[in-house]
Amino acid sequence: MRFLEACARRPVDATPVWVMRQAGRYLPEYRAIRDKLSFIEMCKRPDVAAEVTLQPLRRFDLDAAIVFADILLPLEGMGIGFHFVSEGGPVIDKPVRAAADLAGIRALDPARDVPYLIETINLVRRELADSVPLIGFAGAPFTLASYVVEGGHSKDYAAIKTLIYSDPDTFDRLMRMLSDAVVAYLLAQVDAGAQALQLFDSWVGWLSPYDYERHALPYVRSVIERVKGRAPLIYFANGAAGMLPLVATAGSDVVGVDWRSDLDRAWAELGDGIAVQGNLDPVVLLGPAAAIEPRVADILHRAGARPGHIFNLGHGVLPSTPPDNVKYLVDAVHRLSAAS
Amino acid sequence: MRFLEACARRPVDATPVWVMRQAGRYLPEYRAIRDKLSFIEMCKRPDVAAEVTLQPLRRFDLDAAIVFADILLPLEGMGIGFHFVSEGGPVIDKPVRAAADLAGIRALDPARDVPYLIETINLVRRELADSVPLIGFAGAPFTLASYVVEGGHSKDYAAIKTLIYSDPDTFDRLMRMLSDAVVAYLLAQVDAGAQALQLFDSWVGWLSPYDYERHALPYVRSVIERVKGRAPLIYFANGAAGMLPLVATAGSDVVGVDWRSDLDRAWAELGDGIAVQGNLDPVVLLGPAAAIEPRVADILHRAGARPGHIFNLGHGVLPSTPPDNVKYLVDAVHRLSAAS
Numbered sequence: 001m002r003f004l005e006a007c008a009r010r011p012v013d014a015t016p017v018w019v020m021r022q023a024g025r026y027l028p029e030y031r032a033i034r035d036k037l038s039f040i041e042m043c044k045r046p047d048v049a050a051e052v053t054l055q056p057l058r059r060f061d062l063d064a065a066i067v068f069a070d071i072l073l074p075l076e077g078m079g080i081g082f083h084f085v086s087e088g089g090p091v092i093d094k095p096v097r098a099a100a101d102l103a104g105i106r107a108l109d110p111a112r113d114v115p116y117l118i119e120t121i122n123l124v125r126r127e128l129a130d131s132v133p134l135i136g137f138a139g140a141p142f143t144l145a146s147y148v149v150e151g152g153h154s155k156d157y158a159a160i161k162t163l164i165y166s167d168p169d170t171f172d173r174l175m176r177m178l179s180d181a182v183v184a185y186l187l188a189q190v191d192a193g194a195q196a197l198q199l200f201d202s203w204v205g206w207l208s209p210y211d212y213e214r215h216a217l218p219y220v221r222s223v224i225e226r227v228k229g230r231a232p233l234i235y236f237a238n239g240a241a242g243m244l245p246l247v248a249t250a251g252s253d254v255v256g257v258d259w260r261s262d263l264d265r266a267w268a269e270l271g272d273g274i275a276v277q278g279n280l281d282p283v284v285l286l287g288p289a290a291a292i293e294p295r296v297a298d299i300l301h302r303a304g305a306r307p308g309h310i311f312n313l314g315h316g317v318l319p320s321t322p323p324d325n326v327k328y329l330v331d332a333v334h335r336l337s338a339a340s
Numbered sequence: 341m342r343f344l345e346a347c348a349r350r351p352v353d354a355t356p357v358w359v360m361r362q363a364g365r366y367l368p369e370y371r372a373i374r375d376k377l378s379f380i381e382m383c384k385r386p387d388v389a390a391e392v393t394l395q396p397l398r399r400f401d402l403d404a405a406i407v408f409a410d411i412l413l414p415l416e417g418m419g420i421g422f423h424f425v426s427e428g429g430p431v432i433d434k435p436v437r438a439a440a441d442l443a444g445i446r447a448l449d450p451a452r453d454v455p456y457l458i459e460t461i462n463l464v465r466r467e468l469a470d471s472v473p474l475i476g477f478a479g480a481p482f483t484l485a486s487y488v489v490e491g492g493h494s495k496d497y498a499a500i501k502t503l504i505y506s507d508p509d510t511f512d513r514l515m516r517m518l519s520d521a522v523v524a525y526l527l528a529q530v531d532a533g534a535q536a537l538q539l540f541d542s543w544v545g546w547l548s549p550y551d552y553e554r555h556a557l558p559y560v561r562s563v564i565e566r567v568k569g570r571a572p573l574i575y576f577a578n579g580a581a582g583m584l585p586l587v588a589t590a591g592s593d594v595v596g597v598d599w600r601s602d603l604d605r606a607w608a609e610l611g612d613g614i615a616v617q618g619n620l621d622p623v624v625l626l627g628p629a630a631a632i633e634p635r636v637a638d639i640l641h642r643a644g645a646r647p648g649h650i651f652n653l654g655h656g657v658l659p660s661t662p663p664d665n666v667k668y669l670v671d672a673v674h675r676l677s678a679a680s
Contacts, residue, residue, distance in 0.1 A: 158626055158658065161621070161624075161626070161627070164631075165626075165628060209601065210638055211621070241583075243601070259548045260548065260583070261549065262583070283497065284501075286498055286505075287505030290505075295548075314548075
């Protein structure tokens with residue numbers, strides 16, 4: 001399977017490609033289900049989550065599936081309640097701002113807390129058989145902590161940063177609890193059949209390298225150490241173009257990079273011992289094919305002949321993306337990379 | 341004057357420091373005026389704009405003043421109407437989405453369109469005498485275009501990017517008109533007495549290096565070429581940590597960098613022929629002094645002994661910043677850099 005070969009930096013016949021948020025709102029068949037069920041209901045019904053996971057595979061020649069879930073799912077079992085407001089993203093019921101707020105948080109028990117996810121992975125693996133591998137995923141500790149502390153999305157991440165500056169012990173305790181939960185959550189997915197893992201550090205780009213190195217990276221490293229060897233792991237460090245040499249020390253097999261660096265420069269900074277995933281600007285998929293092709297070719301050219309490149313967007317596919325453009329992208333990656 | 345010496349990469353007795361948005365809402369004396377006047381009224385009344393420009397200089401030992409204004413001010417005279425909604429940022433009356441939308445746009449005539457800004461600069465220069473230099477500023481063409489096309493702030497810059505992909509000629513025409521306006525606007529500020537200039541490319545970090553190089557950088561370069569030699573120019577390229585070697589080719593005397601890179605790495609990528617401004621995370625100023633000092637020391641250490649570093653935040657000071665922390669910062673920069 002091309003995707004797993006590329007994770008191991010072994011040669012492939014064409015560059016593997018998948019798309020972050022490929023199971024999502026840009027697909028009419030997804031929206032048809034979403035019209036009837038809430039996002040969380042979709043996650044918690046294994047039949048629905050499995051169906052939605054497989055939808056993009058039926059349309060496009062993708063090289064991997066990724067289980068339909070949300071990075072916040074493990075929080076509920078830990079005693080950190082949240083809900084989604086329509087179009088507004090997640091809201092944490094009681095954001096953590098001080099030591100006392102940690103009192104109600106408990107360890108994650110995947111069998112008790114996320115049985116639906118385990119069942120979804122079972123169902124998907126049965127359907128996929130050995131066609132393409134299934135990726136499981138989790139939020140990285142800092143990204144999860146940013147939701148838990150900020151209470152949702154943030155404009156400036158002022159609450160979590162001031163917790164770091166003012167009360168580093170409480171921040172550290174929260175990060176350890178989240179790291180343990182992420183490890184349990186990822187291992188449960190591997191046990192259920194996930195063949196690769198992605199750790200989403202979606203908001204780590206808001207940290208300076210100074211604070212990333214001291215207050216986010218050590219926890220990522222600890223998570224990866226405890227998962228290492230069970231399945232290839234992709235660490236997606238969004239917004240981290242200015243600190244890729246630090247990102248490389250997290251220890252992942254693959255680093256996912258956003259679209260804010262040229263892939264050759266990014267790879268040079270990460271080093272040859274790491275595979276690289278990325279990195280087309282997702283907005284390109286809103287444009288005409290004439291705009292897609294040269295930008296895909298540029299990325300493939302920068303990846304060059306060395307093995308270990310997985311093509312992806314530099315962030316999730318936008319809901320307004322025409323599905324035909326995703327098909328165009330996937331086919332162009334295979335066509336252009338097989339020819340070169 | 342330390343600031344101008346550092347712009348020219350000449351040795352100074354202590355690192356000069358100023359703070360983006362230093363004339364702003366974090367100061368109670370600013371809020372007292374803002375309570376009575378709208379933001380635009382403040383910009384358009386030279387007595388008020390001059391007073392607000394000088395407020396932070398009375399409190400802190402800053403090495404430069406920056407004229408109180410807004411990057412959107414030149415748009416009005418060009419026939420691109422806009423207004424501010426409270427707390428929600430600017431709204432462009434008729435966003436440009438197609439060639440026909442360019443019809444009403446005319447060249448900027450600073451004497452006709454922004455006489456208040458010229459008068460403000462006159463007033464401030466008279467007050468400052470030769471104490472510290474006054475910086476004039478403008479938005480860079482892509483950043484201005486992003487407002488004109490998106491209609492305001494944007495989550496993903498999809499409208500301006502799809503204009504680039506779908507109708508590059510219209511995008512190019514808009515960018516040329518904005519570039520000409522920026523040149524006229526900057527030169528009028530120099531003629532009025534501004535001793536340095538800053539070009540704010542606040543949203544250029546949303547572009548991939550591929551699109552930055554083709555669709556933003558050439559216009560910045562053209563602006564800088566036409567202003568060059570009249571006053572030292574700082575190009576603040578926000579979010580551009582992954583493409584600093586490209587940013588260096590814009591031709592500015594100084595590059596302002598955000599807080600997402602370590603200053604030594606950023607400077608190495610920009611090259612020794614350029615001075616560097618930055619780059620403390622503005623959120624640090626919400627924290628205790630104990631968090632400020634090591635982060636300031638780290639930046640000064642990374643700047644090292646070579647001349648050409650201007651200390652600043654990596655983005656504008658946040659409205660919730662305690663003024664005492666700005667004082668602590670300014671004094672710490674002088675104290676730590678003079679001692680080293």
